[in-house]
Amino acid sequence: MKIQLAEHYGLCFGVRDAIAQAEELATRGPLTILGELVHNPVVRERLARHGVREGALDDRDSAQSTQVMITAHGASDKARGEWRNAGFGVADGTCPLVLQAHEKLRALVEQGFVPVVIGKRGHVEVNGLTGDFPDACIIESAEDLANLPTAARLGVISQTTQPSEKVLALVDAIRIARPASEVRFCDTVCQPTKNRQSALRKLIEECDTLVVVGGRNSNNTLQLVAAATVAGRAVHHVERAEELRPDWFRAARVVGITAGTSTLKETVATVRIRLEAIATELSLAAH
Ligand code: SF4
Structure with a gap:
């Protein structure tokens, strides 16, 4: 059993x-993070060891x-302002690429476009993007196209961790659904997500089995799992090395490893070490 690591993976x-x-x-003092800093249990445990607490936005x-x-x-901005007005010191851990998506949406609205966000309804990033624009329309799948407003100008961005192909297909579908509207699209899928998605495509070509490492509620990790599953590969989604079971790999010839953007490199390294041990175990058992 051969083990192959994706070209781009993890944190x-x-x-x-x-x-x-x-x-x-x-x-410097007690700190409460307003939600899961990232959707990854290993990272959250590490922060808890530093005394960091979790609250809700x-x-x-x-x-x-x-x-x-x-x-x-x-x-x-509304949520940020409410915390400041209530007397809290508010540090901002927002990724610069998420901030860029906010700026692009704001610029579209200022130019008279009705805001449309392609992304997962209820996801914290999408809530943040739409929170300052009550008339924003969220498109999660083609089924949501029926909710598109009839407006002269539609300004479309996406959640940063959406699969690019899906976003582009939905933008085309929006144009078809509203042929009379001017549809302006700003691509806000972030480069690290794009890199991980293209590295996954390569891995899928080369491997029969894939191990995807990341939080069970991490959107971009789930996208990696979904893409590999749709491609017909055997896929195992784990949060840490201890979850790997030798049984999963009895028929595997080439096992690829990838990880979501919130997964620590150390976690991936321990998964790789464990897989190498499993490969040795299986090879000894076969002889
Ligand atoms: S996945 Fe992209 S947008 Fe999200 S934190 Fe990482 S670089 Fe930023």
């Missing part, structure tokens, strides 16, 4: 910097300190 710079910011803030009573921090997924 992106946005998550890396947000973790570093939280750990640094925690050295929409619940002022959930803060266990006067210093709070917005997660890498961002928040609306």
Whole structure:
């Protein structure tokens, strides 16, 4: 059994910097992060060991300190302002690429476009993007096209971690559904997500089995799992090395490893070591 690592995988710079910011803030005093800093249990446990607590962006009573921090997924200006007005110190862990998506949406609205966001309804990043624009329309799938407003100008962006192909297909579908509207699209899928998606395509070509490492509620990890499953590969989604079972790999010849953007490189390294041990075990058992 051969093991192959994706060309691009795991922790992106946005998550890396947000973790570093939280750990640094925690050295200065109590800190509450307003949500899961990233959707990854290993990272959350590490932050908890630094004394960082978790609260909820929409619940002022959930803060266990006067210093709070917005997660890498961002928040609306309205939500930020409400915390400041309530007397909290608000540190911002929003990824610069999420901020860029906010700026692009704001610019579209200022130019008279009705805001449309392609993304997962209820996801914290999408809530943040749409929070300042009550008339924003969220398109998660083709079924939502029926909710598109009839407007002269539609300004479309997407959640940063959506698959590019899906976003482009939905933009085409929006143009078809509203032929009389001017549809302006700003591509806000982030480069680290695009890199991981294209590295996954390569891995799918080369492997019969894939291990995807990442949080069970991490959107971009689930996208990697979905893409590999649709391609017909055997896919195993794990959060950590201990979950790997030798049984899964009895028929495997080439096993690819990839990871979501909130997965620590150390976690992927331990998964690789465990897989190598499983490969040795299976090869010894076969002889
Ligand atoms: S996935 Fe992209 S947008 Fe999200 S934190 Fe990472 S770099 Fe930023």
